[in-house]
Amino acid sequence: MLNDRYQIIRPLATGGMGQTYVAADTQRPGNPHCVVKQLKPASTDPDFLVVARRLFQSEATILEKLGRRHDQIPQLLAYFEQDEEFYLVQDLIEGHPLTAEMQLGQRWDEAQVLELLQSVLELLAVIHQEGVIHRDIKPDNLIRRDQDNKLCLIDFGSVKQIRLSQVLNSQPTTYSQLIGPTVAVGTPGYMSAEQYKGKPRPSSDLYSLGIIAVQALTGMLPAQLREDDNGELIWRDQSADISPSLTDFIAKLVSIYLKDRFTSAPEAQQALQQILTDSPDAITIPPSQPAIVPAAVPPLIPDSIATTPQKRTQPDAVPPPPVQPEPTQVAIPQSAAPTHAASPATGSNVVVGILMGMTLLGGIGGGLYAYTRLQQSRALQNIEQLYNAKQFKQCNSQAQSFPQYHADLHRRSQALLTQCQDAQTLENIDLLVQRGTAAEFAQAVDLAMSIPSDAAIYEPAQRLILRSSEKILDLAEQKYFSGGDSDYAEALRLVKAIPREAPVYDEANNQLRKWKTEEARNQQDEKRAETALKAKRWNAADQAANKLATSPVKGWQKIAKSLKAKAKQGRDAERKKAANDRLTRARQRQLLSLINQWMRAKSTIFAPPFNRQRARQLMTGDLLKGVLARMDELEESDAYYRYGRFKVTFQSGQDLLSDRPTLDVQIRQKFTLVEDGDAAAEQSDEGRYRYTFVREAGRWKTVKREELKS
Structure with a gap:
């Protein structure tokens, strides 16, 4: 029983990050079935779990929103944490995957493909508008629902990515800084070039949909299609007879060049609608009909399963050799002690076996020690190079994730981490100052003041702020004299942000008082001029405007010019009226x-x-x-x-x-x-x-x- 509510009925799939089950909801009438996904974090480190928990909640919120936006996306019913493992509860979709309808050698006609494109584009438009990329659009993830014969999009598995080692390395402040709002990993054959590189975008989902359309038209799997010299798929000569407009539409979906593809699902929807509008007689989309489903297809398809689950096998007695790690990573094998059945042997044989085992283990241990030390030494050198190159963000990331396998190397990495963090803090302060806004200068001051007085960068940070204060005062004067209301307000904010310890603090406050006095006087002159204009006392308005024009502030000079123009306009109108009156009387x-x-x-x-x-x-x-x-x-x-x-x-x-x-x-x-x-x-x-x-x-x-x- 999970969360005192969900009674496990049977497992559906087992993966590296957890399991998926069919469960009964015991707190709803009739105990309806649902899908429960168990997600196991890759680490029990407390810092990791804090970030993982936040990302899990964020992803669950996205899944819930998507399910509410469209009834062909499985509804998220609940999510919870239990024993430091995360669980999602979603609708159980009863139906069969689109794979069952796409038999090898059988080609779909144009109407069937159009119905497929319309249905899936409608779903992609929803998720793209929410800023989400699915990343695993394929026939197995499109389920033909039994109750209404509609295609449902499943396998929104992005929350699985909370196991990434980046969680502890980068200390992200937002989810998008960590892995971006993407979902799933992708399936070879349906993935675009940019997705293979780990840089997916909305058009990557459109590429996958285009490949499904090509598969339906040709009756061939993506791997069976040939490519031309540019890497474009050759499929038109293998497909059923379709209109040129649909051919061009699909070709645009599956182009290997991003610039030639649609940028989003709504854009592709609009183009597809144009095809339907331009050729109403040639293209008629009948209501979807359920295909004949092979007996091997199970009647219940959870929204979490992309492939048929395989039975778990027992581990081999000897673990496979480790994959060569990256320079900044270290592979530390877990201890394994395979058990063997006892066999008759003499005492001497047992002793010899133990000695041989100890020798073998000693050799392996020594080799592992040397190997990991070499790898960590190289990783430490890389961190030093990043620091010297002033790439402080990457330096922080790699130093934070440096393993503790060798204590002396780890101590050096943490010293480098402190240096990188200090350098990045100073860099951030300088960057905020250089941007030249009151808000960002205030942030820079706050950041500098938050540094402990015993920190190595305390004095450099204070000097940076104090040196920058003179520049900020100059910038405030430029803002003040340039003149609009917003410039005046920004000038005041800049002056007020200058810390009391700055050498220009007294000068800044004197300027502040002077500006406020000038501003009040200018406002009074403006009011006098406006009052005179209303009373048609043009000379009085001119006098007030002339006084205002002596202000060094460009904004007030502009206002004075406008007031004088109004006085002249009123005087001219009055003179013209007098002349007209004389002519009228004559x-x-x-x-x-x-x-x-x-x-x-x-x-x-x-x-x-x-x-x-x-x-x-x-x-x-x-x-x-x-x-x-x-x-x-x-x-x-x-x-x-x-x-x-x-x-x-x-x-x-x-x-x-x-x-x-x-x-x-x-x-x-x-x-x-x-x-x-x-x-x-x-x-x-x-x-x-x-x-x-x-x-x-x-x-x-x-x-x-x-x-x-x-």
Whole structure:
């Protein structure tokens, strides 16, 4: 029973880092089955377990998030630690691997391949968007689920990488600094070139998917495909008949060149959708149908199994020879004491056997001692070279992982470790200072102040900070005089970060007080100028802006220039309005005079001598035609008008400075119609009229006259 909840039913697989089981969840109704993965850390060192525990929790969080994002990714049900071993609990997927559908010699058609690409790209898009690379896309890790016939992606085994020796060597602060957010290791044949080099990226998963598509189209395993001189797979002549667009799409997936591949699953999805959109008649994807599964395929496939588990075999009596270690690693064999059945022998034979065994063991032990000492001496030399080359990060990493097999060499490695760490600390302080921001300089000061006073680098670190303080003050002055609000704030932060022990501390504080005084005065001048602008007191605004312009700060000079421009703009607008007002009044008088001329001329236009020339001088257009017609009628009927006194009163004007101005006036006038010498009763005309004028041959004339209703 694990975690007082999961009852082991049977093992599924055994590996170097742990086991996988089918278990019953005893705390859920019906005790449903699930998959439990047991992950054994490679070391019981407390420091290792601290980092391993953190990475395990981080990876479990990623797995849980992926399972929630898509129902075709196994859901993480729980994770826990028990007896310094880690456990993951996940859904049990009932179905069969895609391998069962990809029989050798059987080629898929285009529709089947498109369905495969669509399904898997949808899943890869989810994990890529979470910043995760699967790294082991292959048919065995794609399970056709029985309940809905959908493909599920399994074997998210990245948490297995917590056993890496780098955990103790590099002291990473984040998981990505240790191994990156990748999953699994990869399977030959489905791995891209960059993945073989240990530098996978999202397009590596796309390469693996492309290889699966090629396998489906050709009915051949990746290892059976030939390569051209450039290393590209030759598969097109072996595949079923497919459209050129799909051929090019798959070729882009499996290109050995990263620049020719899609960069991520969403990009590949978009390209595949374009293929479907462009060829709707040629490409039809039917609903997936379950393939005939060979009897050898088990009905329950856990999400942790990539290959068929093999039975464990008993170890040989003699362990195999160790692999030649890397220069910075030492292979220390574990003691082994194989047991043998007792056989009849004399006492002397037993003694001889013991002596021979002791001699043999002594020879082996001496050889092992010399070999490991030689290897560790070389590793120590390598650490010294890294220190001399100022590669302090690598120096720290290798010194931290230096084994304790030879005490004297280990002591030297730890002395080098201290030197590397001290040098890297000084390098970090200098780097923070060089970046020149207040926040990073403050970090540099804090880092220097955190060094114990009895440490070898305490004095050098203090000197570095004190020497840098003068540079920081210069930088603060540059920020202050360059001028925006953010620059002023950064200048203050830089000055405040200068430690009290610095020689320029007093000067910095004097500058700080001076800057604050200048800033307050400048803000006051700006406010005065803004107030004057609102009151349209342009001269007062100019005076305040001119005072502000004397500031040595470029930002305030820019503000002063803007304020002066606003004052000039306001003054110019005011002057223009005054000029327009004068022109408007002059135009109004001119047009009003034209109306009065018309009123006086009526007694010679609608009465003898019927002065048509005068009418043409005052009017134009249809209005003139109407007046001339009325004059003809009066003259033919021997009639005329006799006008009395009149009064024209101005009321309003519109568009007086345009080329078609109008005036609204009030007119009062008495008149009498005389026909055949007889005068009719005197009449009175009083009303509001609108006159419209146009300019013709250099003179203003009335073009329209209309009576306005009261």
